[in-house]
Amino acid sequence: MINPALGVCYYPEHWSEEVWEQDAARMAEVGIAFVRIGEFAWSKLEPTPGYLQFDWIIRSMDVLGRHGLKVIFCTPTATPPRWMVDKHPDMLAVDANGRQKGFGSRRHYDFSHLGYREESARITQLLADAVASHPALGGWQTDNEYGCHGTTYSYSPAAKVGFQRWLAEKYGTVEALNEAWGNVFWSMEYNRFDQVELPNLLVCEPAPAHDLDYRRYASDQVAAFNKVQYDILKAKRPDLPVIHNFMGRYTEFDHYDVAKSLDVAAWDAYPIGHLAVSTEPEEVKRQYLRQGEPDYQAFHHDLYRTVGHGRWWIMEQQPGPVNWADFNPDPLPGMARLWAWEAFAHGAEVVSYFRWRQAPFAQEQMHAGLLRPDSEPAPAYHEALQVAQELKSIGITGAASKGRVGLVYDYQSEWAWDVQPQAKGFTHGAHVRALYAAFRRHGLDIDILPPSTTSFAGYDIIAIPALFAWNDELRTAISEFDGHLLIGPRSGSKTQNFAIPPRLAPDLPSNLLDLKVLRIDSIDPSLEIEVKGSGSVHHWRERIETKANVVIEDTEGWPVLVNQGKLYYLGGTGTKALVHRVVDYLIAEADLVTLNLPAGVRCRTRDGLRVYVNYNAGPATLTLAHDETGYVLGTAEIPAAGVTIARLATAG
Amino acid sequence: MINPALGVCYYPEHWSEEVWEQDAARMAEVGIAFVRIGEFAWSKLEPTPGYLQFDWIIRSMDVLGRHGLKVIFCTPTATPPRWMVDKHPDMLAVDANGRQKGFGSRRHYDFSHLGYREESARITQLLADAVASHPALGGWQTDNEYGCHGTTYSYSPAAKVGFQRWLAEKYGTVEALNEAWGNVFWSMEYNRFDQVELPNLLVCEPAPAHDLDYRRYASDQVAAFNKVQYDILKAKRPDLPVIHNFMGRYTEFDHYDVAKSLDVAAWDAYPIGHLAVSTEPEEVKRQYLRQGEPDYQAFHHDLYRTVGHGRWWIMEQQPGPVNWADFNPDPLPGMARLWAWEAFAHGAEVVSYFRWRQAPFAQEQMHAGLLRPDSEPAPAYHEALQVAQELKSIGITGAASKGRVGLVYDYQSEWAWDVQPQAKGFTHGAHVRALYAAFRRHGLDIDILPPSTTSFAGYDIIAIPALFAWNDELRTAISEFDGHLLIGPRSGSKTQNFAIPPRLAPDLPSNLLDLKVLRIDSIDPSLEIEVKGSGSVHHWRERIETKANVVIEDTEGWPVLVNQGKLYYLGGTGTKALVHRVVDYLIAEADLVTLNLPAGVRCRTRDGLRVYVNYNAGPATLTLAHDETGYVLGTAEIPAAGVTIARLATAG
């Protein structure tokens, strides 16, 4: 692990070589340690096929190195040059409407295209050979933002052939595939694998197992594409981390799988842009217009810490207004500092601002940098400088504290409920984040757990929000867990082949949970059915038959929350009030100590420190907690966009 | 006619052969008489081209027959197997955006494709030969839900050639076509029929006559497709009914025309799903969330009674939550019974629940059946059993009573006002149903009449809501009718070639109605122009010049309702209040005796009985009507989702 440090994204190819030196000097002045370069530079590195021009980028590494900066060197495969398309005209992806995508922006390649996969290996090898021994080299990044702009899926001839082969390997016989997908249903049976179609442009929806397998296939191609680069880079410099910069809310491929060939997971954090394009209610969008939604970043920090096997970075951190949402507000003064500190509190090794200098040309010319296009400092320049100095004075190190609460997050469940929502607007992600926020408002540290988790030991509470199908690992983990366990609606309602399990959802042995979901009552989320006590169910409501203990029932008498020992089952989606009530009930049952946080304030502990961040547009007042000895940064009066750090009595 | 009976849809190919026997036994226990099978089974009946596997389905008929069940045997042409697409790659339809639809769901054939039409004849003949003499056979169903998923229209090469030939036959010369369509307008004149294009992907809208002729052509292909099967089945067993299961609110082809080759019209009734996908106001959707809109089913019952020449079934009856709307609520307890009774009151012969057992796999796994996926009874199981027992005890037979009110419903008018709305959101269907509901709220029996009606004799009131163009039959019927006749806005505003008639709308001789529509004032439906007295016009408002008597005028002085003798003309669309006022006025003028129904309660008479159904979520209280002698089922206190049946003094 690397001790907390700052980074920045830099594009030497965008600027005259004369300014590199001054740029590097100023980066060092700010206190930046890492500089990411190269991810869009292929046309400068290989202007025509085979004509390699690596000198300039090596010279840029020389300059950066001279100023003590470490380089994260990227493979340039997200932006193949125009000549590549002449060489492989069928490397372009095809959208769900059957239209081939063209050259002229970025990510114009099909993950299924094996010819391009070889080109990607070729340029990776050539670059690795050229720069691996450079003293400034500090790590690698593969490609850039896999899946961005909806590029995980393609409906090209290459994807079709790839899918057919993948199915043949998975199922062995076409009869097995027909059985798994339930193809008898509408005479959808295939005679041969080469008859299988992609699940787009059908008359109505495909079999859900067909759709889900296609998504699994597509996810596997991303993992395979990444692995090719990883293996080359790792072979060259086993000591340096290979990183990929993932994104927020992009779930079209299984990040756990891709990260099997990564040493560190990074993600690109644009809090204000993310909120702008989100489906959050208008009042939330207004309240946090210049800050971002307070739990959105933290959720992803915790997720990518797990994806990255405990190691994670922010590779691109929003420094000011961005260019890509419908509206792009100016952040509150202080947010570029707050976001960095929040990331470090959740265990980030590096927070790297995107980008050094705002580019005056091309697509992202309205995207702020640490410098303005005229090279004067933008507001974030000064905030980054402050963070660097504070890091030095505070000296935070080590890993993020282990959480008290674990949440199981599963990409396949994202896909499954997208394939078959049954209640429009139900998304796995929003459902998980609602639970996450309900725990976090009490100041509890949370860990995200993959569906491959085999043991929940060490956690007080585990939540499995809406897992579509059980696997053996989780069955074991559940049965052996002695803490409090919350299983949410839809969990276990399908088999791995997307069928209703024979004993119905939630498909658990009755000694664990004696409960059956008989059918679903799904209704428009604007309609609410009140729950006895307080809160309401809406949207997704299960008709439950159970011999277990009913903790909460709705005013029509249907069970909402049921328990059997320490296992709790929640049979519907609720209003915020109900989700809070359920989580508060669990916390009380598990006898967890919680914090009393002002609204809009959040915290996380690391290295014996608790970092408080204030997402409000106004000040808030903290109370020194039972386990805190005092403040090492800031005070109990935490201003808008402020950061206060408390020292814990016993290091966490 | 068959005396009222229950049916169910069954898929022997979905289940292990071992469970057939028990399933059949339980069906018989419930009191089911008819079992529909086979409509999606082609890949099991002919797994590879010419390799016929009919044994299993005959065995399933044996099993069903042993339990006294009659089989409705379906042609499997709605789901051609995958190998069929290999054989006829151009049999796939093309959507309006020019994209060929793929294999992997259902209805993936083009009605214009003559090769597939032959395949459909071939399999129909083979199956008819194989099962026609089976003792359990009780009737046939052709295909399944023609037009579902927007499959009436295709923009394929086959459709283009077919359309050109159809036009050549209709018009004889291209000059006649140019004249009929008004092609001189924008130099759209053709020199030859083979130059005619389909009306999709144009720069702006096609000539309305072009669009309308294309829809007529497409409708004719559905009729022709159906006739091929009908002729084969009928030749084989002239004694058995050939049925097709139509749908609600699907009007893309002329059901009267298709039914020329049918003995019985059936429709698939999903009241809650229909309401969910409808354009009803939000308050109606909430009020009837778990019941369906109270007039929607009845309208279709009356429509399909006419389509079926007096004979009609429900082939698929919703038994619980469905899977295909955005939200799929659980019905109120009792609705599966109510819906059946309402259908029988309107003259249904058979109400057949879809489906026997919920399938745990494939697209419709969230669609309820009479049994749950684990073979336990779902709520509708018990309700069906109750209906069967009640049918036996009540002994209702014969036809539905002839209505006092007749409504002319015309598919071409649906198309015409879709082709040229002039006021966005005006739909023929909604306009007709508003009038239907206004009559029905008074407990009046209503019949739907086709535009080919030649006499209105026997009716007290006839309404022609918005007929786009007169034909000779209707002109005769109107001039000879001595009851009260309401003609609605837009009626007679076009010729059959979609042109404004020389004497302008409503294009009637002045001795019948001395009135001209000078021009149209169409405005956003949220704007209302008050009518003197009460109610408002909105949306569509005709500027009328008339020498007839103005019954109602708006506050700006324009005529709204005009009469000349017993002929009434309504010159605009109105708020519900205005539609009620106009209908109430007519009922009073015609001196009809009406019932005083509680809100949410509806009724229909058949066989000397009046069946009341309560669509409310709470109870209602009936008043014994002037012509009723007492209740034979239920009481005046009719519970939520309840049914009460009164006996009439003189059988209707």
Added chain:
Amino acid sequence: MINPALGVCYYPEHWSEEVWEQDAARMAEVGIAFVRIGEFAWSKLEPTPGYLQFDWIIRSMDVLGRHGLKVIFCTPTATPPRWMVDKHPDMLAVDANGRQKGFGSRRHYDFSHLGYREESARITQLLADAVASHPALGGWQTDNEYGCHGTTYSYSPAAKVGFQRWLAEKYGTVEALNEAWGNVFWSMEYNRFDQVELPNLLVCEPAPAHDLDYRRYASDQVAAFNKVQYDILKAKRPDLPVIHNFMGRYTEFDHYDVAKSLDVAAWDAYPIGHLAVSTEPEEVKRQYLRQGEPDYQAFHHDLYRTVGHGRWWIMEQQPGPVNWADFNPDPLPGMARLWAWEAFAHGAEVVSYFRWRQAPFAQEQMHAGLLRPDSEPAPAYHEALQVAQELKSIGITGAASKGRVGLVYDYQSEWAWDVQPQAKGFTHGAHVRALYAAFRRHGLDIDILPPSTTSFAGYDIIAIPALFAWNDELRTAISEFDGHLLIGPRSGSKTQNFAIPPRLAPDLPSNLLDLKVLRIDSIDPSLEIEVKGSGSVHHWRERIETKANVVIEDTEGWPVLVNQGKLYYLGGTGTKALVHRVVDYLIAEADLVTLNLPAGVRCRTRDGLRVYVNYNAGPATLTLAHDETGYVLGTAEIPAAGVTIARLATAG
């Protein structure tokens, strides 16, 4: 210039030749002077390739001429016949989704298709040869409504090749293009011009300079297409005006450029239809439902007066309900007169109603004419007659008075802010019209100025609302202007190559304006930031650093209106209240005399007369202004849809 006169659009090919004589006689009776013919008649003029049938149209000119009517003869190139598509199958345009558009409506040609451009020249030459010497000929119209139905853009192979050639000519070397577009950004560099793609169907957005160049290219094709016809027609009859009928709110090509090959600019004015399809707020749509938005027409009158080098017509004037909006209300009685008078007040030579008789067939059968389909007069018939008589009695002549205020309107800025809105919903057009309306409410005459203006001499106030990039002409005009100059947000924020200028927006020398836009705060328009005093900024808000004088600042302390001498800079978009406040401030500073107009009343001066029009649905009361001697038409009591004309003390 032609003295004010009426015209009408006539389609002899739509009617039996027998009625031509009577039609012509009635036109003369109404007082019509000009009759436009021929623009959709190609299939009648050349029914098959080379088979010319011009006799009938010449006979129609004979008839019209006999009644003293002058003919505007149109080239029929907006509707090439079906056989043309057989001859040039690739002449059809391709939409942004890659779908080729079909035959069957109109404007089905690609401006980039050189083969069709030759066909257009051929038919123009043939028709010019045939009718140029006809005594009834009064002028020409090229094609019809360039760009209507989104036809400026095409993504066809022809467009691609044309674009590549255009780029090669513009940039000379591919390196220059790569530099201009900033292609280094995402490895988008081209090696050869023939690799350049059209900017559609990309993975994400193209480089903005790419997009803008494509729009410039497409605009140039319209100009080139028009020039071919102009040169032929002009060569034939140098004395007669060549006109094109442009539209409202269609800005996809540069009208100034197209009009370089026109003598007169015309536009087609459908006030009610325009409002219906506009993005005006609902309350405006309701208030002016039957009148049209009060400043919409005037803005276009002033725009086309400039486009037409001082000469302009209305070629199509709405006479009653139209057919093409979602809702098509009946105009208030009097509007067909009001619209004509308003046009004449703004300097129109001819107001030509569309159309003579409502066509009972084809696409526009619901579009009103001066006659109904049954040849009886529609309301506008009588209103046109009244206008003709009033014109005779008033005797208005000469040009529209020069404005006190000049507004710079630039088509490229329309495109630029569409290419890169940065704040969704910001449109150059709406922004310009808001300023236009704020000046006009004070009764000030306004002129629209092109971006090629070299001097602002003679104006009291100049506004440059949101010009994307400066050019040398405007820089000169600004620096030499001694009146009050308002420069709006976004002005000068880009170079001609769509890059941020090195000294940042507004990119003016500090001696003119010492101000920099540091970054943009763009927010949802529903959010408002109050301005000290009154009004609010919203949507687009610039973070300004300035040494100039801050006139208005917002409640957060950011400058909103700044001045340096007589140059004012507005750093954001404002609510109506703020726009009014800014404009009122400028008017006061410039010491302009204004009028006190009732709400909904507007005016313009011409030839020593001030024409008042009342867009309200009720009456209003005028005050005789300081410079008026009395009324020559109407009185101070101006009724709904009324016109009052005052005489000025000193002719304007």
